Structures are given as C-alpha cells and as structure tokens.
Amino acid sequence: MKNISFLLVCFLLTANNLFSQDFKTPVEYLNYISKEEDAISKNMWKYTKTIAHSKSARKIDATRKNLVKSIQLAKANIAKLKNGYKGDTEYKDQVINYLSVSEIIINEDYSKIVDMQEVAEQSYDFMEAYIMTRDLVNARMDKEHEVVVAGQKKFAEKYNITLTEGDSELGKKMKLSNEVFSYHTELFLVFFKCNITDIMLLKAVEQKDIAGIQQNASSLLLYADEGLQKLTQMQPFKKDATLLESTKKSLEMYKKVANEYAPEVINFLLFNTKFEETKTSLERKSDKDRTKEEIDNFNQMVKDINKKVNDYNKMNTKFNQDKNNMINQWNASGDQFISRHVPND
Structure with a gap:
C-alpha cells in the first residue's frame, strides 16, 4: 500500500522583527x-x-x-x-x-x-x-x-x-487542520490494523503455513469486527461521511478475506498436500505393485487438482484485484478528505 502521510501539526507562537529600543507603554x-x-x-x-x-x-x-x-x-x-x-x-x-x-x-x-x-x-x-x-x-x-x-x-x-x-483567522484554520488530521489518523489506524494483518496473512499463504493462515485470518476477523463496532460510534466529519464509509467498506472486504478467502486457501493447500503425498507414494512403487484402485484414485486426483488449481488461481486474482481496488480507494478517500477540509487559501 502506498504511504499515508501524517502531519506534525505544531502551533507556533508568533512574533515580528524587533529591534533594540525603549517602549513608551x-x-x-x-x-x-x-x-x-x-x-x-x-x-x-x-x-x-x-x-x-x-x-x-x-x-x-x-x-x-x-x-x-x-x-x-x-x-x-x-x-x-x-x-x-x-x-x-x-x-x-x-x-x-x-x-x-x-x-x-x-x-x-x-x-x-x-x-x-x-x-x-x-x-x-x-x-x-x-x-x-x-x-x-x-x-x-x-x-x-x-x-x-x-x-x-x-x-x-x-x-x-x-x-x-479570540482566535485569529490563521489560528482558526490551524485548529481546523488539526481536527482534520486527527480524524484521518483515527480512521487510518482502524484501516491499517486490518491491512497489516492481511499482509501477514498473505505471507503465510506464500509460505504455505496453514497454522499462520488460521491465526492471521482469526485476528483479521477480530480486528475487522472491532473496527466496524468503533465506526458505529463515530460521526461524519462536518457531515462528510466519505472517509467513514470508505473505512467501513475496507473492513467489510477484510471480513470476506477472513471468512471466504482464507478457508478456501487452507482447503486447497490440504488437498494439494494430500495429492503430493499420494503421488510420492505411488511413484515409490513399481508398476507391478500398483493396484488398479490406486491408479484410478490418483488419476481422479489429477483431474481434481487441475480443476482446484484453476479455481484457486481465479480466486486469488479476484481477491487481489478487489483488495487492491479497495486499498487504492481508501488512500484516495483519505487524500481527498484532507484536501477537501484543510483550507487552501
């Protein structure tokens, strides 16, 4: 995901060019x-x-x-x-x-x-x-x-x-800007907690680590539910609900990853492991020692694994595209939210 910039907002005391002199009052x-x-x-x-x-x-x-x-x-x-x-x-x-x-x-x-x-x-x-x-x-x-x-x-x-x-006009703008960045940060943390967990989930998938997939999928579901609950307690920023809604959609997407994607990955990996074990076992036997039942079973597994690989690749492509679109949308919503509410004059 692209970097989200976070502002160090400092309220500085202000002063003008002063010269060594005496003041009458x-x-x-x-x-x-x-x-x-x-x-x-x-x-x-x-x-x-x-x-x-x-x-x-x-x-x-x-x-x-x-x-x-x-x-x-x-x-x-x-x-x-x-x-x-x-x-x-x-x-x-x-x-x-x-x-x-x-x-x-x-x-x-x-x-x-x-x-x-x-x-x-x-x-x-x-x-x-x-x-x-x-x-x-x-x-x-x-x-x-x-x-x-x-x-x-x-x-x-x-x-x-x-x-x-009373506040000066610049003071009012700085105060508003601070509120904008604070609101953005609060929603970003909700989004990021799921995003980084999803990244860890994908690493577990790459490593074919079933325990890691289960653990991160469970955490992802927990964080998504916690985040959605938190969003119900937040109000739109000055009637602008765009970032709130974008965050909600991202959490719903991460719930689908945990509930739908992760279990399918685990099922595929388990079947693939079983297939590889069956293949290895059969290859260790000579032709005369292989039974018809074993050969028929393996041939059926070859058909099954080919279909599962095709389905698995399609699922990966779809979820990756959907997630990338969602992440890009959240980043765009965040940038637009800041640009829209921080005055530019």
Whole structure:
C-alpha cells in the first residue's frame, strides 16, 4: 500500500522583527512582539497547506526550511530587546525560549519522526509508536505555548492591560487542520490494523503455513469486527461521511478475506498436500505393485487438482484485484478528505 502521510501539526507562537529600543507603554511593547505573528504564522500555515495539498517532498521540505528561518529571525530580533520593557524581561525570555524549542522540534524531533514514518508501515506496533511520538511532540509544543500564553497574561495583569480574546483567522484554520488530521489518523489506524494483518496473512499463504493462515485470518476477523463496532460510534466529519464509509467498506472486504478467502486457501493447500503425498507414494512403487484402485484414485486426483488449481488461481486474482481496488480507494478517500477540509487559501 502506498504511504499515508501524517502531519506534525505544531502551533507556533508568533512574533515580528524587533529591534533594540525603549517602549513608551507596555501596550506598545506587547503589540511590537505580537507583530512577529505574521511571519511565523503565515509560514506555519504554508507548511500545513503544503503537506495537505502537495505530494512533492521537495516542496514540503522547502516550506519547512522557510518556517525554521522565520523562527530564527524572530528569535534574533526579539533577543535584541535587551531590556524588555523597562527592565522587565520575563515575558521576552519566555517567548525566546518557546521559539528555541520550536526550532529544535521542527529541525530535530521532526527529522526523527520522519525516520520513524519510513518504517511505520512494517507493523501496527511501529505505526502506533510513530503516531504516539508525533503526538508527544505536539503535546510538548502545546505545553511550551501555554507557558508563553500565561506569561503574556501575567504581563498584561501587571501593567493593567486588557487582552482581546479570540482566535485569529490563521489560528482558526490551524485548529481546523488539526481536527482534520486527527480524524484521518483515527480512521487510518482502524484501516491499517486490518491491512497489516492481511499482509501477514498473505505471507503465510506464500509460505504455505496453514497454522499462520488460521491465526492471521482469526485476528483479521477480530480486528475487522472491532473496527466496524468503533465506526458505529463515530460521526461524519462536518457531515462528510466519505472517509467513514470508505473505512467501513475496507473492513467489510477484510471480513470476506477472513471468512471466504482464507478457508478456501487452507482447503486447497490440504488437498494439494494430500495429492503430493499420494503421488510420492505411488511413484515409490513399481508398476507391478500398483493396484488398479490406486491408479484410478490418483488419476481422479489429477483431474481434481487441475480443476482446484484453476479455481484457486481465479480466486486469488479476484481477491487481489478487489483488495487492491479497495486499498487504492481508501488512500484516495483519505487524500481527498484532507484536501477537501484543510483550507487552501
């Protein structure tokens, strides 16, 4: 299956070009720092949009580098405010610390997460670890951001400033994007748990491992039923049920694999084993030692195995085509869902 991209959504504090100077009022000081929001917020939004709407790794990395540069520039400019506001540097220092953490996360932690993503599809445990790490990084960013928000409120209270509550337009878009990716991830994990189990089932089929086929078919049926039950508790995303329905269809397909495909494979392998044993036994005997009954039985088995091989190949072709179509459909639904709901302006 093709890789499903997962976004490291970070909510960055924003700030503008600041120069070493004195401020006449605390409001002027806060406003000056707040103007840094434009550069970083716009670059963060470009980064989010690029991941949502582009498949170009080069373009995505270029927007990430621009984001990092805007953070570095803002940090350098704010650092020039040596005296903060009339010697009060607490809030300024909190902002600089937050920007430093943001830079480290985007440069270093993000790089580690990308490395984890490269192996995430090898197992469900790897995928869970990747998503958990990504969420922990986001949580770290949120925690650092809360410190800055608290520092801003403390500064405002200290100097009797009334802060205007409410999200900016960019803030609203970032919040919506985070909800979109979170919803997509939740359904992806339901789909992926069955998908990776089906891959293991196919490996068992290739190895003619009957016990492995039975075990993975049983797990696949369990995960498909669990997933379908979970879907009944989920609501469409803003009245959009496309990804929900696509996930439901994929689980129903995996149930057919477990209930219909796997048993037929086992029956074929058992008959094929019996045929090979009969053939070997007959070949070990000389012509004079072979009974008519044995020969007639073997000849009938030859006819049966030829028909079963033909039926088996047809079944394999059909299930493989149906599954490939289903996987492609789920991936397309996931991409379209993200593209449809993450704003592109």
